[in-house]
Amino acid sequence: MRSNMFDYMDIFIQVVEKGSFSQAADFLQLHRPAVSKAIQQLEAELGVKLIHRTTRKLNVTAEGEEFYQRAKQMMGEFGDMMANFSPTLPPQGRLRIDIPLSLAHSLFIPALGDFTALYPDIEVVLLSSDKRTDLIASGVDCVVRLGELHDSGFIARRLGEIDLVTCAAPAYIAQHGMPQSLEDLHQHQAINFFSDHSREIMTWTFTVEGKIVTHRSDSVILVDNSDILLSCGLAGLGIIQATRMALAAHLVSGALVEILPQYPPQAKPISILYPDRRYLPSKVQAFISWFSERFASQ
Template sequence: MSARMFELMNIFVEVAEQGSFARAADVLHLHRPAVTKAIQQLEDDLGTRLMHRTTRRISLTSEGEAFLQRAKMLLNDVDDVMASFSSTRPPRGRLRVDTPLSLAHAILIPALSAFQARYPDIEIELTSSDHRVDMVAEGIDCVIRMGELQDSSLVSRRLGEARLVTCAAPAYLDRCGEPKTPDDLAGHNAVMFFAGHSRTVMDWRFTQNGEARILRPARTMLVDNSDILLSCGLAGLGILQGIHAVLAPHLQAGRLVEVLGEYTTAAKPVSVLYPDRRYLAPKVRVFVDWLSELFAANGDRLQGLLLPEKQSTSRSTAP
């Protein structure tokens, strides 16, 4: 591929993202006619129309949408390669991160400004869900996941463990009473989480008489989103078990009340995963290192809500 084609692709991506030839020209420090000519040349070389143009706006054709995604991935890969072999060039480019909603709210988003200040040339594209993602198909650079991981070609680094808490809204406890032991849950309503496409229900874990116990209350409402899990608990629909770092503000404000505290001692591992490549893109490497620092250094500030763990690296995949 010629250097000129890379230049045309870069101009096309900027026009598409800015939604304007004029704004793209300003960002690229080019004259607008040069930008217009570049897009025309690219369409001629490809033999297809990439954009619909009117006097007021532009929009991408279906071919333009597909080309945009491939062009962005290619340009990012080129940028990563160049950065990997440059000792003076700071990490840069778009970093695509996927994380569970609960960790995004409680841990990652409050600290991201520090990462942006340290690496201003890295643009973060954050997606957040409670479902497993296909990193390769969706172009994700790294994912943060909770729970035990299975072996695969992905590389994982354990960040720490998230403490669990069992709780309910005061209105629910006034109506249904408070369970005193895990066995009492058989007579209670519960709001439980299930994992996306597999529909696997996440069991509740307790320690009783020195032994680990896994329970699944009989009367349950099932949800696949941690935000909805919290909303159901606050609405008094049943008892829930979740990450302490997420539920702590509601516990402190009295909107939720901890139950079975002497039995809820289990914790969920938290890991970051990324593809196994011959080289790790600098933007991914510095983000993974920063995550490890964040989890290790802020255990006290988070008041024990998150338990940092010694670093370890292995091949794994998210459940």
Template structure:
């Protein structure tokens, strides 16, 4: 029996809490995963897992063995990297997840460059904003906007998200152009809600060194960034979204920036990975590459001015003055 392989299989079963998901993330037949665990238990002469039709749990011996496996496998990876890092390019399957608009508009067009630099990495890219259990779902790295809240994860800053407040000329012609934040009370927004909580994301503005959150009135709310921006193009109301998405429409005149003297505070864009999983050469290569990609993009790069303004909290954090212009309309979607 290959004891190192068995330790990797066992660790992945524990992390994903499933023989089937472990097999998928390891690109192994499920039957082979089952046989490997049975052989490992026979070799150690102890039961590591308690298996029923509905649950999979560690025995006390299994928990102790898993903790040692994590340390041993990390040491093995470190040893291999120190000797092979210069001679062998990163290789293997890499599972990454990121927001859909960021992936489609910025990352996907540049993937040819990534493949040219790392031809032996098989990238599996998921696009979405839904909350994910990285360990259980076998995801190596996610790119997220906002400050890390989960202490079991590690975040590395790779860029800065810049927001913009926009509306269409058609909407402004009918409703007028707000000149102050107070005048937003006379306007309607197309709101964005977070799928993970169902709560409406307030509009945020920087004013006199403070962050002000405004809960806008609106009869429409969506949870897709591109549909959100598209609603502004169809004269449905004011939208606050990503500047990198809105720029082509601002340049063409299809959208107009409003209240530009009160910009949304920048937010960090981070590459996030589990702290108990060794940072492999493939993950490190991807993070280095995407950091450079964002650094070369003026709308995503981190500048001293943006760093000074970058809001030290997640999008959902309650660290700002809140002005409710919506009343009952600010209740959760779900």
């Protein structure tokens, strides 16, 4: 492709949209002969007629209409791409983020309005689940992860830790009693969470005299979704262990009651992962900085 083809396409788009060579020339601040010559060069390069010109009227051919649609899309994508890497322009474009459900509900969505107000030219595409996301295969720009990381080939920025809590609904406690010790948990029903990636059941942890103790209770229900885990807990089906941030409102309302507070679970690390790129788009940089500050302020 000739180096000036982008200029020709831009001129052609303006001619079609303005419906006139003269108006397009005025808009682009070009002489009318330069606009005519650009269209002629474009038609010669493509080998098709794009516009029929008469002294009174301008008609776009079928080939011209198809070329206009594709050129318009290409120029738009090219503009977005250049803007993403321009240090002089505000961050803009489509930003694809993957966040675990519990964090999306409790941390990200409540603050999302602040982010969109700061960066109105960024279109957020929020992908939220508890499944392990492949950054490259899914085409996301960055991922927020809970727990220890085992990925290779990605840059990880650790933000801190999130507290967990062990709890159950008052209806469950009324029926089965309140556990007083870790040994008592063996007599209770657990709602356990398993990873869809490894199929491994998540082990509960407790801090006892400064040391981390693990515990595995038999599952009455096994789930792979944090929303379902919470729903089961609220329904009084068993004891759950999850992030305190996600359960905070239910603990305050009394819909859930903390169990064994003297043995707090081990906190989970939270990190942001993004592909190892030499030049990170400004929209991704903006999100990472904003989300890091948001988490630090919690």
